[in-house]
Amino acid sequence: MLLLRRCHGLTRCGPVSTHRHKVTPAVASCTARLCSSSGAEDQRLSQRTNWKHVLAGLLAGTGAVLAYGLHQHKAEQADVGVSTLEKSSPLPIFSQDEVTKHSSLEHGVWVTYKGSVYDITEFVAMHPGGNKILLAAGGALEPFWALYAVHNQEHVLEILSQYKVGELTEDDLKKQRAAEPTDPFSSDPERHPVLRINTRKPFNGEPPPEILSDSYITPAAFFFKRNHLPVPQVDPASYRLQVEGLPGGGLTLSLEDLKTKFPKHTVTATLQCAGNRRSDMNKVKAVKGLNWGITAIGNARWSGARLRDVLLAAGFGPDVARWARHVHFEGLDKDVTGTPYGSSIPLSKAVSEEGDVLLAYEMNGEEIPRDHGFPVRVVVPGVVGARNVKWLGRVVVSAEESGSHWQQHDYKGFSPGTDWDHVDFKSAPAIQELPIQSAITVPADGAVIDRSDETLTVTGYAWSGGGREVVRVDVSLDGGETWQVAQLRSGEKGQAPEAPPPPGRAWAWKLWEITAPLPPEAQELEIVCKAVDSSYNVQPDTVPPIWNLRGLLSNAWHRVTVRVRDD
Known part of the structure; x- marks a missing residue:
């Protein structure tokens, strides 16, 4: 069925390919193999196109998967002998209206970048994650790439250049430049210069090891920073936390409500990124993700309202416990589609008196810094950092686990024998408690x-x-x-x-x-x-x-x- 969908997508490329550069016969051969029902051919195709996994996370911020895909793309080119597209001059000139018409597989998928027009229909049609890229179809890539700065690299532009079909009109280019998005990371907070930076946009950094062990309580400035998206600016006066999924229609709480209507609890808890010490695995065999050293971990005193108390105030009781199994958290950090970072934990952890889950508004006796979730974050002691959602905006009690990308398609463990050709994220449980x-x-x-x-x-x-x-x-x-x-x-x-x-x-x-x-x-x-x-x-x-x-x-x-x- 998957192969049929691939073939169907490719056959619809015909009507929009008249402006494309000529490509070598190897491309046509590769396309023909897509429709082959031969098991051997399918296997070879799978080997050539295992970089498809890049697309599933393209707009979800998984730059590590993207890097893997680009590497495999180059290998695929070498395997099938695809040459760079033949040059022709001059290139056609298109208006933005013409580009906008090509926003689906049926009419072709075109995008623009810095005044050039690209027909990426084949790229999208061949890969199951292409629906993510369709969000940019008929428009500019700049708003997406501004958010995921990992794409602004030479080898990414090389791949994109192969799909170039023309240029925008001068008038449309001027309009596009006037509407170019500002840097979404421009309002990020300052960070201590001692941090070793893994990525700047979004910011991910860790302290030198010798500083980390100087203090039992890690100062906020030296506490590792793990961001998936730009740090949101939140006005504490207008901040509201939505609590949903319980009888009574839900509960809306201000920051002042959290501080005055619920007892304040303090918990000393260590948070550790699931990728801490990833660099050790990279030494054995390359993996996909930020190359964290040994200090994507820190220990702090967190203070705030217990999640259990808030859920009880919102209507949690025995009747809810009979059907509910999970508690979802959504942050106020969002991508260009408006999708927030999200995660969930088991209900049993959330409501247990011994679970010590906090809606924290203080870190080490002071208001939580912006990089660590101001004004409110979830602190789930003993659980992987990915579930400790920052800039908390929404809490939902549910029978189902969170459907967030970071719950369903990341932060899961697999066998050493599992590769990107055969990984099935649905087959593995989401990481919760971490090992010794x-x-x-x-x-x-x-x-x-x-x-x-x-x-x-x-x-x-x-x-x-x-x-x-x-x-x-x-x-x-x-x-x-x-x-x-x-x-x-x-x-x-x-x-x-x-x-x-x-x-x-x-x-x-x-x-x-x-x-x-x-x-x-x-x-x-x-x-x-x-x-x-x-x-x-x-x-x-x-x-x-x-x-x-x-x-x-x-x-x-x-x-x-x-x-x-x-x-």
């Missing part, structure tokens, strides 16, 4: 130490999801041959530790440290750490068995290598 984790923050990988120091101090962090407390961290200076137990702390240095958490509610990390003698005559040390939680879960020793195509849940033993220098 630890990492070495000092010394850095590649550091040089003096033998005259005689001892080496190693520091790091450890945390486990689901409220499971870290009970031990083992450290080795010889690659795992021998082990020593590190000292754990749950507070600032020189201060009394925080009170032990109740069982199942250990939401905060442990910082750890060990000072050990330098092994005599050693020229190089492979330092390794591994953590154990209260359920005796322990980190896997290597990456390959847990590798997955999205680079998520990376929690193998952390290793750094240092050199010992003689005086």
Whole structure:
């Protein structure tokens, strides 16, 4: 059926192809193979077009998938021998009205970019995710690419250039330039210059490891920033939170309502991105996603109203519990289509007295900074960062899980044997609780130490999801041959530790440290750490068995290598 849809889309390209550049016979051959029912041909086609997965996330901000698609596109070109489109001069001139008529597969899919006109019908028709690109059909790409700046790269423009069919009229080009969107990221807040930047638009950055472990409570400036879209500007005076899906028609709460009508609770909780330590998986085999190091994690004191209290005030009760299973969260950050970032958690976590889920308006005793969700965000202790929705605008109690892209088509784990040709996101549950984790923050990988120091101090962090407390961290200076137990702390240095958490509610990390003698005559040390939680879960020793195509849940033993220098 899928192949039939592909063929149907391609056959409709005929009426709009008269202005196209000529292409090599290889393209026609490839098109013919699309309609082939041969199993062998289908398999080869699948291998050539596995870059199709780029499109499903094109407008949803999944730049990592896009990068994979572009790489595969180049491979596909080499495989079938597609040459660049033959040049002809002059190119036809089209008005914007003519371009607008080509906004469907039936009439062809045309777009414009910087005054040039492109016929991308074949591109869209061949790929199941093409419906996302149809949002720009008949219009300009600039509004979309302004939001997803990852597209403004030379290799993306190379691919687009192959579909060029003409130019816009001078008058329409002037109108388009006058209406060009302003940079949607221009109002983003300033960030601390020490952060290592993974992407600027949207901003994603992490602190240096040695700074992260300096403090048990991570300062907001150094807390990792994970944004999928531009940071919204929200007026706290006009802010309203919509609570829906419960008897009574819902509940609307202002920021003042949250602060005055519900008891204020404070929870110390660690948040970790699902992609933390993705760089370790990249070293084994390339994965798709931001190349996070070991510091896409932080620990803060969050204060706000309990979600449980708000849901009870909105009408939650035994009758609702009989049919409801999930609670959805929607942010005020939206893409160009008006679609907000969204996610959901199980209802049982949301309404449990022991779940400690907050609608937080303070971080470390101050109002939450814009990068971290001002004026209100969800804090779901023990659960992956992706469910801790920032700039919260809507809460919905539902029988179904959130239909958001980030709930259904991202943040899921797969077998090491699953590739982009065969991945089925519906087959895997959305990540909620995270596994046991630890990492070495000092010394850095590649550091040089003096033998005259005689001892080496190693520091790091450890945390486990689901409220499971870290009970031990083992450290080795010889690659795992021998082990020593590190000292754990749950507070600032020189201060009394925080009170032990109740069982199942250990939401905060442990910082750890060990000072050990330098092994005599050693020229190089492979330092390794591994953590154990209260359920005796322990980190896997290597990456390959847990590798997955999205680079998520990376929690193998952390290793750094240092050199010992003689005086």
